[in-house]
Every structure is written in structure tokens, then in C-alpha cells.
Amino acid sequence: MPLSEREALRVNVEGRVLEKAGRVNDAIALYEYAVAAGTDTPATYTRLRILYRKLRRSEDVERIRRLMIEQWGHSW
Numbered sequence: 001m002p003l004s005e006r007e008a009l010r011v012n013v014e015g016r017v018l019e020k021a022g023r024v025n026d027a028i029a030l031y032e033y034a035v036a037a038g039t040d041t042p043a044t045y046t047r048l049r050i051l052y053r054k055l056r057r058s059e060d061v062e063r064i065r066r067l068m069i070e071q072w073g074h075s076w
Contacts, residue, residue, distance in 0.1 A: 002037070002038040002039055002040050003034055003037050003038065003039045003041075007034075007037075008034060008039045008040075008041040008044065011030055011031065011033070011034040011039070011041075011044060012034075012041060012043050012044055012047070014030060015027045015030045015031050015044075015047060016047070018030065019047075019051070024051055024054075024055070027047070027051065028048065028051055028052075031044050031045075031047055031048045031051075032048065035048065035064070035067065040071065042068070042072070045064050045067065045068045045071075045075075048060075048064045049061050049064045049065065049068075049075075052064065
């Protein structure tokens with residue numbers, strides 16, 4: 001069962017707060033939790049791709065891109 005709208009919103013808001021505080025690894029862990037829990041919120045996947053790209057983790061960027069395509073048929 002995917003995350004509720006409320007939980008998905010909480011994850012994305014808290015994730016951004018963590019990013020702005022420089023706690024990128026904590027933000028990634030939170031976003032990954034949401035993805036694993038089946039969130040259907042594109043913003044979560046997009047933030048993960050951005051963070052992984054900044055960290056030059058190309059395999060993770062590609063993994064998230066593939067998940068986006070599976071979920072919506074394309075990636076943003």
C-alpha cells in the first residue's frame with residue numbers, strides 16, 4: 001500500500017528541511033524510505049535524482065530514473 005498523501009507530504013517537507021540543513025544523507029534515507037514504501041509522489045523521486053546527481057552517484061540516478069519510468073511511463 002502506497003504512502004498516504006499526508007505521509008508523502010511529510011516526507012517531502014522534512015526531506016527538504018534536512019537538505020537545507022546540510023543533512024543530505026538523512027534526506028536521502030528519508031526519500032528512499034518513501035520510495036520503498038511505494039510513494040506515488042514524483043517530487044520524492046526527483047529530489048533523490050538531484051541529490052544523487054550532486055553526489056555523482058550515477059548508478060543511483062539511473063535506478064531512480066528507471067523506477068520513475070516504471071511508475072509513470074517517463075521521468076521528469
